Amino acid sequence: xxxxxxxxxxxxxxxxxxxxxxxxxxxxxxxxxxxxxxxxxxxxxxxxxxxxxxxxxxxxxxxxxxxxxxxxxxxxxxxxxxxxxxxxxxxxxxxxxxxxxxxxxxxxxxxxxxxxxxxxxxxxxxxxxxxxxxxxxxxxxxxxxxxxxxxxxxxxxxxxxxxxxxxxxxxxxxxxxxxxxxxxxxxxxxxxxxxxx
Numbered sequence: 001x002x003x004x005x006x007x008x009x010x011x012x013x014x015x016x017x018x019x020x021x022x023x024x025x026x027x028x029x030x031x032x033x034x035x036x037x038x039x040x041x042x043x044x045x046x047x048x049x050x051x052x053x054x055x056x057x058x059x060x061x062x063x064x065x066x067x068x069x070x071x072x073x074x075x076x077x078x079x080x081x082x083x084x085x086x087x088x089x090x091x092x093x094x095x096x097x098x099x100x101x102x103x104x105x106x107x108x109x110x111x112x113x114x115x116x117x118x119x120x121x122x123x124x125x126x127x128x129x130x131x132x133x134x135x136x137x138x139x140x141x142x143x144x145x146x147x148x149x150x151x152x153x154x155x156x157x158x159x160x161x162x163x164x165x166x167x168x169x170x171x172x173x174x175x176x177x178x179x180x181x182x183x184x185x186x187x188x189x190x191x192x193x194x195x196x197x
Contacts, residue, residue, distance in 0.1 A: 006032065058129075060105030060122055062087050070094075070103060077101045082139040083126065083155060085109055085148065089141060101139070104129060109147035110154055118154065126155070130164065137165040144171045144189065 002010075006028055013024035031039040055061075056068035063069055070076060070090075080101030084090050090103050106121045118124070129135070140155060142148035156166045172190025173182065 059090075059103045060087070060107060060125075061090055061103060075100070078134055079136045080139065081129070081135045081137070082141050084141045085143060085151075089143075093141060099139075101137075106142075106151065109142065109145075110151045111147050121151075123155070127158070130159070130162065135164060137167060140166065140168040142168075144185075 009031070010021070010024045010028045013019055013027050014021050016024075019027065031042065052064045053062050054064065054066045056063055056066055056071055058067045058071040061068040061070060065072065077100050080099075081104055082090075082093060082099055082101055083104045083106060084093065085106055085108065087105055090105055093099050093103070104122060104126050106123065106126075108116055108121050110116055110118065110121065130138070138155070138159060140152040142152045152168060159166050170193050172186060172193050173179070177186075179187065
């Protein structure tokens with residue numbers, strides 16, 4: 001039906017999150033139809049990212065410099081460290097423009113079922129970062145899933161005697177959320193995390 005080059009493009013696109021074989025076929029067709037305005041610039045951008053983007057040796061973020069621009073920013077508070085599952089979570093936190101500390105990317109979550117233990121994540125790097133005593137608070141920003149909470153609990157346990165303040169993101173009713181549309185777990189978390197008004 002198509003040449004091997006387009007078939008290879010469709011196979012690679014189908015590996016992307018949210019794209020199955022049909023969606024990959026539509027994207028490939030759109031890219032080929034818009035070769036000059038989309039496909040060639042995209043190929044150039046992908047090549048540039050492949051050649052220049054590095055993983056920050058300090059926090060695990062992606063950037064073209066190492067240490068990354070967040071770790072190198074002297075305006076950020078080095079005494080507050082936000083622990084996140086992955087770079088996507090770090091980027092989500094940064095979009096808010098509210099957090100002014102530094103980050104630590106775990107690169108996943110603890111999962112006994114998948115055989116992922118502390119040494120498989122960035123936990124040894126985290127322990128090493130905390131050893132110098134510069135960090136006074138660790139913010140646990142792991143997902144509200146079983147694996148996320150297990151990971152947060154593990155980190156809180158190993159920090160229990162360190163004198164470092166351990167906090168976590170609040171869970172519960174989202175801004176603009178209506179109770180009628182929320183699941184029981186979200187409502188339960190919101191009740192447990194209630195505060196005075």
